[in-house]
Amino acid sequence: MRIYLDNAATTPLDPEVFEVMKPFMLEDFGNPSSTHAHGRKVRAAIESSRKKIAELLNCTPGEIIFTSGGTEADNAIIRSAISTYNIKTIISSPIEHHAVTHTVDHLAKEGVNTIMVNLDANGHVDLQHLEHLLKNNKDVLVSLMHANNEIGNLLDINRVGELCNTYNAFFHSDTVQTVGHYKHDMKTLHVCGLTAGAHKFHGPKGVGFMYIRKDRKIHSFIHGGAQERNMRGGTENVYGIIGLAKALEIAYRDMDEHKKYIQSLKSRMIEGLKEQLPGVSFNGDSANPERSLYTVLNVSLPESEENDMLLFNLDLQGISASGGSACSSGATTGSHVLGTLYPGSKRGAVRFSFSKYNTPEDIDFAVSKMAALYKVEA
The missing domain is CATH 3.40.640.10 (Type I PLP-dependent aspartate aminotransferase-like (Major domain))
Incomplete structure (x- = not known):
């Protein structure tokens, strides 16, 4: 899967x-x-x-x-x-x-x-x-x-x-x-x-x-x-x-419907992560539906040995996500955005982004795998 x-x-x-x-x-x-x-x-x-x-x-x-x-x-x-x-x-x-x-x-x-x-x-x-x-x-x-x-x-x-x-x-x-x-x-x-x-x-x-x-x-x-x-x-x-x-x-024809649906997926992930992953927070205003894209959620994770291999481990679990901009893939430095906002932070970060083709089951699967990676009881 x-x-x-x-x-x-x-x-x-x-x-x-x-x-x-x-x-x-x-x-x-x-x-x-x-x-x-x-x-x-x-x-x-x-x-x-x-x-x-x-x-x-x-x-x-x-x-x-x-x-x-x-x-x-x-x-x-x-x-x-x-x-x-x-x-x-x-x-x-x-x-x-x-x-x-x-x-x-x-x-x-x-x-x-x-x-x-x-x-x-x-x-x-x-x-x-x-x-x-x-x-x-x-x-x-x-x-x-x-x-x-x-x-x-x-x-x-x-x-x-x-x-x-x-x-x-x-x-x-x-x-x-x-x-x-x-x-x-x-x-x-x-x-x-x-x-x-x-x-x-x-x-x-x-x-x-x-x-x-x-x-x-x-x-x-x-x-x-x-x-x-x-x-x-x-x-x-x-x-x-x-x-x-x-x-x-x-996109214009279906925009209102898709916006409502995709926002519901994002909200579902926010609530799921809060419940299953103590210490989780969200970078920028990512969790604020009034001030952020409904398609993007940038997750801030507690300091852990898992952080260095987070995206690799998610990929092994069957989840494609990003640590930031895909245009920076392969770069030796971290995200310039997160580096600017949180200089010196050792927390992990992953960007999840959603579309009309995602399902609630996708969200639940990703949340459960994230919780498991951090050895948290789901």
């Missing part, structure tokens, strides 16, 4: 999505940049997908640019906004995804001033400090993620957008963990650029998009072709784009 509880890393492909992708894998193979009938048919499918995504996000099709995923989109928005608007200062946080932190680090080496906003004890952005920084700096880009991929903390993205709008800052938000799980209305949200990866909401891997507000356009990041309205050179990932649009359509 294997239980998959690492949906923040990637989700299973929805069968409905696969069905709409298949014709573009086998039959409709034309290059969308070609002007003949084969190419025109594929081009029409791409533009139909773009229109569908724009409708769901309440923006214009021209504001959606397809990419290889969230990492490329984050890099493209940050780097291109810097060059387009001659930005002097980046305001970010030390617990962003590495797609942002590593990009910011490289830009700092190139001479861009970088400032880290303060965080509270649970890892939430100090909005008063953010406003202070915006008041005292000009030509600013703010990059703050909507939801942390490790601890699940949610940013008040509406308030941050309002602050950035007030002080004329370019606001970029990594929304990879929230697109497909929360609704984003781009007509009311003061965000200049946001990002998405299809595989986080039951779409295919290797495809995503960036939203760029039409009055905040940026220079292209990848050169070598006129694709994506001269914004991204290279032949489009056609069947990936088709699958992305369908996955997002399904």
Whole structure:
């Protein structure tokens, strides 16, 4: 028996999505940049997908640019906004995804001033400090993620957008963990650029998009072709784009139902762990349903000899989970998020993340195995 509880890393492909992708894998193979009938048919499918995504996000099709995923989109928005608007200062946080932190680090080496906003004890952005920084700096880009991929903390993205709008800052938000799980209305949200990866909401891997507000356009990041309205050179990932649009359509169609169901699974795990594993706690605001992703639970475990081998032992027990971001797998250092919030802590940590395909039985199985690993009577 294997239980998959690492949906923040990637989700299973929805069968409905696969069905709409298949014709573009086998039959409709034309290059969308070609002007003949084969190419025109594929081009029409791409533009139909773009229109569908724009409708769901309440923006214009021209504001959606397809990419290889969230990492490329984050890099493209940050780097291109810097060059387009001659930005002097980046305001970010030390617990962003590495797609942002590593990009910011490289830009700092190139001479861009970088400032880290303060965080509270649970890892939430100090909005008063953010406003202070915006008041005292000009030509600013703010990059703050909507939801942390490790601890699940949610940013008040509406308030941050309002602050950035007030002080004329370019606001970029990594929304990879929230697109497909929360609704984003781009007509009311003061965000200049946001990002998405299809595989986080039951779409295919290797495809995503960036939203760029039409009055905040940026220079292209990848050169070598006129694709994506001269914004991204290279032949489009056609069947990936088709699958992305369908996955997002399904996500919006079923969002309320799935949110309620997945939150119930998360709550079940919280209560089960509290009952069966004395000393357990939860990192960040992970256990707070009002201030964290309903798909993510980051568990803090008592000091134990089991901690060093925790993920390995869970894998042996048939449970796939994560110690943090899957993008850091194989790294010799621990989670930069937990290291920032809990410096010197020797407690173990595991991130469980849930999807519509998980069951209450999955949760009970994982809880029982966790309790057994820590030699606690279930």
